[in-house]
Amino acid sequence: MNRAPEVTRYRADAVLPCDGTGQVFRPGEVEISGDSVTYVGFPRDGGHGGPHASTTHGAAPAGDVEEVRLSGLLLPGFVNVHCHSPMSLFRGSGENLPLLRWLREVLWPREARLTSDDVFWGMTLASAELLQLGVTTSCEMYFFEDAVADAVLAAGSRAVITPAALSLARPEDAAAVGDAWWAERLEEVSDFHARRHGESGRIEVGFGPHAAYTVPIEVLADIAEVAQGLDAIFHIHVAETEGEVESYAAEHGRSVPEALADVGALDGRVIAAHSIWLSETDIALYRLHDVAVAHCPQSNAKLASGVAPLSRLLAEGIRVGLGTDGPASNNNLGLWEEMRFAALVARIHDRDAAAIPAATALDLATRGGGAVLGRPDLGTLAAGSKADMVLVDMEDPAFGPIHEDAHVVEHVVWSASSRLVTDVWVAGRQVVAGGRCLTVDVGEARRQVEDRSRRLLAG
């Protein structure tokens, strides 16, 4: 094998940096060194672009610059901020049920039977799906976190892994679980953080207490304290269904955000997934504590949970990214349909044809996701960002006409879809070519998931 060149310059028909400036480079250049981006902009003359001499595409001696001509549009990889990706094992199970019945009757009893190997294969298959759909970072909340990390690393993907705290033996009888069980789980996750946070530069570790209706508030406070001590993400489901919000308020005399704020759990890097049924007080608390929202509009619609107030959250300056939720409640892990759906549903909800224009929708899927994770190096292409990129076919019949830069953004959001993803890179390494994942044996992963899910679903 040839040694990889130290610097690679990709020249594409267009580059969308998604850096908040709205700029479009037509044509554009992205220069990569190692796992990071070193330049984004209009193509520079090869002769004076830097310390290295330009060479043609091909075997380049170390220290040289490799130039690669790409046909299409380069975007940053999408950032999916709320997933339970190993649930690819359960895709299609328990259709047409509302959230709590689906969890109680279908999911939780089966998840209680999971093994580490099941999760590895579920996450492996999901990683191929994520990458082929142009998602280069996912924020995962699940069990068997070592298996999740192993699968992500093997697939060449990037993840923030927030191991779930939830007792599958007694998911809704948290008080009966016992302090010792929670303490042991927190210890496990802290140990996982110590062992694997930062591994290969592609794994970040956080904490994933499931929800306030499944984890006691004192335990949430303990987890938050540990997370804050490690400057780690605290990732939790909040206000997903109206019933859950009402019953929590009836039992505890305050909302979940109020309860979390009261015990100091909103003081760190908090991601509140779903956040549909928020009161004015809740929104004020999100603003005050800079709580980020993982907006999951398709899952929220499919389970008939409701519509989160997207425009309102953005107007309040709250950080919002997009999550697909698990593949058993969406049922895929792609963000293209998610961003389009987020914008369209906001227009219905707001009764405003100008709500969530294309640039805002694209921002949610890219830079907004990076912001939710507190990672300005993700979801944008700029000097210093991670070299996570997606190449999109611009020659498709639906990707035109293009008379101004704004049309490129509009076509990405409204006309294109993941079918136009041809190539994907994570940390500078190509992981998808011609629409096919290079790093996962998809056939084997499909067979493993097929066999393992058959066992899990039986009985």
Place this chain on the structure above:
Amino acid sequence: MNRAPEVTRYRADAVLPCDGTGQVFRPGEVEISGDSVTYVGFPRDGGHGGPHASTTHGAAPAGDVEEVRLSGLLLPGFVNVHCHSPMSLFRGSGENLPLLRWLREVLWPREARLTSDDVFWGMTLASAELLQLGVTTSCEMYFFEDAVADAVLAAGSRAVITPAALSLARPEDAAAVGDAWWAERLEEVSDFHARRHGESGRIEVGFGPHAAYTVPIEVLADIAEVAQGLDAIFHIHVAETEGEVESYAAEHGRSVPEALADVGALDGRVIAAHSIWLSETDIALYRLHDVAVAHCPQSNAKLASGVAPLSRLLAEGIRVGLGTDGPASNNNLGLWEEMRFAALVARIHDRDAAAIPAATALDLATRGGGAVLGRPDLGTLAAGSKADMVLVDMEDPAFGPIHEDAHVVEHVVWSASSRLVTDVWVAGRQVVAGGRCLTVDVGEARRQVEDRSRRLLAG
């Protein structure tokens, strides 16, 4: 070139006939003779399947049966029941405006400059898009109907063409247009029907009066009478915005469906596009007159027009199919996202996670579309139906696990998308292979649309 065999038997990993039975054939066989399907079901033994001896795939002498093994899932081609496809010329123009401002300020002034060649190229590019997305039949309402028909025939696609009746010179001052203009237009469309209805077995001609706020009620009555005499479709926009409904009622003392019923215009084969803001009386009139609805949920959301009562219409036994509307208000012509969006938005609207299950959503995009057009030979695969088929990759990471037949339908609707369309046939002829349209020079069509739209948008 070899002569095509008289009979072709396609054997696929699965066949979804979408015939209302819910049946899934795994594996399945579709037999085609000429432009029609002659058998759909489980694979038959080659030796006794019919009068012809089975041969291996390859050059087959006339009179023989060619057997073709396909990897994936065969579906009927999707039926898009409300399009203005040549508006591919205007994709991305006038974003973020509500319907009436968009029509008045952006579209109508530019459409007034269209030439027949513009429309030919707009429809040609759109045909490639439709076919690549798995849509084999579209119901078109536009101008320059001969150019639309020419493009459809050349692209190898299928269309119901309902030439628009709308004065682009004075679109909202219909009374001032003058009787002579309307009479001449009706004469033109009748002549078009006489010349081209049934051409090549792939063109059906109907009538497309734009709306009751742009065409006088007496003209609508005249058009309906002619359409009924020819047993032709009468395709009209109804109740798309709340403002339009209110102002029509204020001016005329009745709703548009009431006005149409009063003049006998609901007695024939009527397609009422959008139909968002319907009263109880309107719904009763639809039921009474068997009016079919072209449901356009994404266009309705993007323009913030509203949400049509899908579950209610279906419960009333009203025929409903899916339309994308024009590519300048959606902004693509595919039905995959449309069916998924229809189901998801219905679940929000109804607050019911069991609303519009996957099988119903798929039905809307296939058999439901055929029913809206009064064409039981479209949108299903059954003996006697047209040989319009789509092959879907089942090996994708998102297309599993599959433990029961229902999972196939669920994965089609919830997990798959047009990115998994590999091959498409219309009237037995293959028009897409490996995701690429075989019948249109997409590069040339893109260039033509780019140049022509630049001229149309200028000034």
